[in-house]
Amino acid sequence: MKYSKATNYALHSMLFLAVATPEKPIGVQQLADKQNVSPTYLSKILTKLVKAGMIESASGASGGYRLKRGWEQVSFLDIIHAIEGTTSLFECSLDHGPECVIQKVVLDAEDKMERRLREQTIYDLAQSIKNVL
């Protein structure tokens, strides 16, 4: 039970974009260099973020990726869900009545984690980093 590396790359890419926020888009190459990943693989991950509506891509020369309007509200959970999917981390798969007491406990615990991830935005994190610099 671990988050995939792709989630790691996605979170770092978003934070990097949030700290930079230039008018020109940032190329995949530059993002990939920072994280030691192949650009083509990273582009697959960023495509998911595009489809989730957090960033947008610009084709052609001097193209790249850029934060989209409203990105200030994007939370950690949004990013994680965009990469990992939204299925909950426990499903009983047994047919012992309508509700599984075990599942209820685990989902309740999961909810506590998600609550924390939902209230943490990339924007806030980027601001706190900038203050340190």
Added chain:
Amino acid sequence: MKYSKATNYALHSMLFLAVATPEKPIGVQQLADKQNVSPTYLSKILTKLVKAGMIESASGASGGYRLKRGWEQVSFLDIIHAIEGTTSLFECSLDHGPECVIQKVVLDAEDKMERRLREQTIYDLAQSIKNVL
């Protein structure tokens, strides 16, 4: 990012043993039938719980598995860790300074989930079920 089915089987097996608590051990076959799993596969899972010290196995005819002394303190988190391992669900794997702010956020969220799973014992859950019956 999901808990494995093995974790599901382990939790259900523990709960079943906790509700039963007979003097005689319960065979794998019986536990497997309840959950629609092959007995040999379930035995591999139960072996992990034995090594974790929660249950003990009895060989030979009329053998099986039995809760071990001190099982009343076993929490959900103990069982999950016995099956999934104790590695935290996020590791940065990047070398951008000593601490990764992203990792700190995710681990903080994970801690909130684990706190809930740590305070929930199989014993308490078994008691609440018995009351309903």
Added chain:
DNA sequence: GCGTGATTACTCGGATACAAGATGTCCGAGTTTGAGCGG
């Protein structure tokens, strides 16, 4: 009745097989920028 050996029912652990998902690469197609060239 009692002891002894054989049978049976069960777990244990390793080896193996299979499937799915994560990770990563390759390449062709489309798109925009910018430079070069000719008028």
Added chain:
DNA sequence: CCGCTCAAACTCGGACATCTTGTATCCGAGTAATCACGC
């Protein structure tokens, strides 16, 4: 100086390869209870 064309840089998306992990099966070995048999 203007406009056209072409090359370069870049993303996009699908197809493919590889590796790890979860899931599951099979089988031989060991162990304990029980049964059968002979004394």
